Amino acid sequence: MNKEEITFQYLLHLGDNSLILGQRIAEWCGHGPILEQDIALTNISLDLFGESRNIYQYAAQLKGDNHTEDSLAFLRDVLEFKNVLLVEQPNIDWAYTICRQFFFDTFHFYLQHELLKSKDERIVEIANKAIKESAYHLKWSSEWMIRLGDGTEISHQKIQNAVNDLWEFTGELFIPSEIETLAYQSGIGADLNNIKQLWHEKVKAILDEATIQIPTNDFFQKGGKNGIHSEHLGFVLAEMQYLQRVHPGAEW
Amino acid sequence: MEINLEDIFQNKIDNEVKIEPRDWMPEKYRKTLIRQISQHAHSEIVGMLPEGNWITRAPNLRRKVALLAKVQDEAGHGLYLYSAAETLGMTRDEMYNELHTGKAKYSSIFNYPTLSWADMGAIGWLVDGAAIMNQVPLCRTSYGPYARAMVRVCKEESFHQRQGYEIMMSLCNGTPEQKTMAQDALNRWWWPSIMMFGPNDDNSPNSAQSMKWKIKRFSNDELRQKFIDVTIPQAELLGLTVPDKDLKWNEARGHYDFGIINWDEFNNVVAGNGPCNKQRLKARVDAWNNGEWVRDAANAYAQKRKNRVKSGQQAA
Numbered sequence: 001m002n003k004e005e006i007t008f009q010y011l012l013h014l015g016d017n018s019l020i021l022g023q024r025i026a027e028w029c030g031h032g033p034i035l036e037q038d039i040a041l042t043n044i045s046l047d048l049f050g051e052s053r054n055i056y057q058y059a060a061q062l063k064g065d066n067h068t069e070d071s072l073a074f075l076r077d078v079l080e081f082k083n084v085l086l087v088e089q090p091n092i093d094w095a096y097t098i099c100r101q102f103f104f105d106t107f108h109f110y111l112q113h114e115l116l117k118s119k120d121e122r123i124v125e126i127a128n129k130a131i132k133e134s135a136y137h138l139k140w141s142s143e144w145m146i147r148l149g150d151g152t153e154i155s156h157q158k159i160q161n162a163v164n165d166l167w168e169f170t171g172e173l174f175i176p177s178e179i180e181t182l183a184y185q186s187g188i189g190a191d192l193n194n195i196k197q198l199w200h201e202k203v204k205a206i207l208d209e210a211t212i213q214i215p216t217n218d219f220f221q222k223g224g225k226n227g228i229h230s231e232h233l234g235f236v237l238a239e240m241q242y243l244q245r246v247h248p249g250a251e252w
Numbered sequence: 253m254e255i256n257l258e259d260i261f262q263n264k265i266d267n268e269v270k271i272e273p274r275d276w277m278p279e280k281y282r283k284t285l286i287r288q289i290s291q292h293a294h295s296e297i298v299g300m301l302p303e304g305n306w307i308t309r310a311p312n313l314r315r316k317v318a319l320l321a322k323v324q325d326e327a328g329h330g331l332y333l334y335s336a337a338e339t340l341g342m343t344r345d346e347m348y349n350e351l352h353t354g355k356a357k358y359s360s361i362f363n364y365p366t367l368s369w370a371d372m373g374a375i376g377w378l379v380d381g382a383a384i385m386n387q388v389p390l391c392r393t394s395y396g397p398y399a400r401a402m403v404r405v406c407k408e409e410s411f412h413q414r415q416g417y418e419i420m421m422s423l424c425n426g427t428p429e430q431k432t433m434a435q436d437a438l439n440r441w442w443w444p445s446i447m448m449f450g451p452n453d454d455n456s457p458n459s460a461q462s463m464k465w466k467i468k469r470f471s472n473d474e475l476r477q478k479f480i481d482v483t484i485p486q487a488e489l490l491g492l493t494v495p496d497k498d499l500k501w502n503e504a505r506g507h508y509d510f511g512i513i514n515w516d517e518f519n520n521v522v523a524g525n526g527p528c529n530k531q532r533l534k535a536r537v538d539a540w541n542n543g544e545w546v547r548d549a550a551n552a553y554a555q556k557r558k559n560r561v562k563s564g565q566q567a568a
Binding site: 026029031033034042043045046049052056069094151152154155158240242247250251 | 301317323328422429430549
């Protein structure tokens, strides 16, 4: 695999995570528990879409052949998506949404720091912009973890359940795919080992403050990075891609 | 000398001096404003739903981001307006309660379904266009906090309107299927948009008093005519046909004549029988009920923090 192809595939890993999580949290718009928080969550969704667009635009440019940000987002099928399983999990309720966000934001924040060291200038540029946003996302979701964990008995139980259920999707964040290994070796991609330790420290600190137990199970689901997803992603894409599929080639 | 508060109040209004929250005002002025502003705020919040319906299905990333940002703007407008209404002595939770129990109304236009992507164009173009006609005069309305909120709202609304028209433009320059989609959306949204200006002037019970208090500055029919006059050339530019066979330019009046509005339909939707009244209200009530434990948690945590700070201060 040449360097361009490695970079392209690596960009899909990055862009797909942000796109799919952005799509998931956009489902909340208009239905949030507090108007101000509806707005905050929409902001995060907008940031993630913005980041995925920057990434896909670069990926499309590398790939040539009339690829665009939209062909990458709307015309690939499930097996070609490289996002982690965590981000495609359904919203369920505010506790699951916050927990999924917190696990991802912590990863995303340290990932951007690592990507600042990339030899690829464009990736550095994209990370440099996203890092300010992901710092805010992490602050927001950390505060909500603490609020729910240390709020009422009901909220404590709900967020503990979400942590227990979503924990099995966190291991995949740090298990490199072949592409991630190649990207790291060629100086383009992040060192997931570095991030893993920082992630665990941050997550432990926040869960401790939130009085939430850290799950002890260490069996982790994986597959998303290689296109083997949960059953949820097919529906996410069916909804997202429907107009492009029904009207091939139309301009919008 | 006896000072008549009502005269002072009317005098201020006649001299275009804004009424502020601490100023004396007739009880009926206060009530009218609470009703109008909270209704307006509810319209913004309920108005998030029909467009929110298409966020996850927007046809490309640019459109998706623009639509999401637009719906978010509506949430922001709701916030400014609830805050403006709160200055008149009703809390946001009380206003929500009136919405959820059906006591407060919101704009009936949001009780129509969004069935195709073209509806995102038609809503921006027509519904936001009609809203702007109604709202620009409100930037000069007599109650200060409402007028100032409206200045911010109007800036964003005119952006939304252009965005909606641009969606229509893309569809009309697109495939035959897209153009059909655009015409269908115009067919469905035209009359409800015309009805957004409310009943005819001779049938609008609250208008005269609102005009005297300068809450309102133009009549329903004046604004409706203005909207139609502005919008017809825009439809022509798109190559679409407005679904009104009686529509024609009247040289003598200098305005378009238009057909008779189906007020039965309007009254039915206001009465709760529109295609989506039940779903819209249910979505708001569900969001509120499902969010209760979240709000409780946030309050409980805030209280715990306060107590910790207090006991920390006592210990020190």
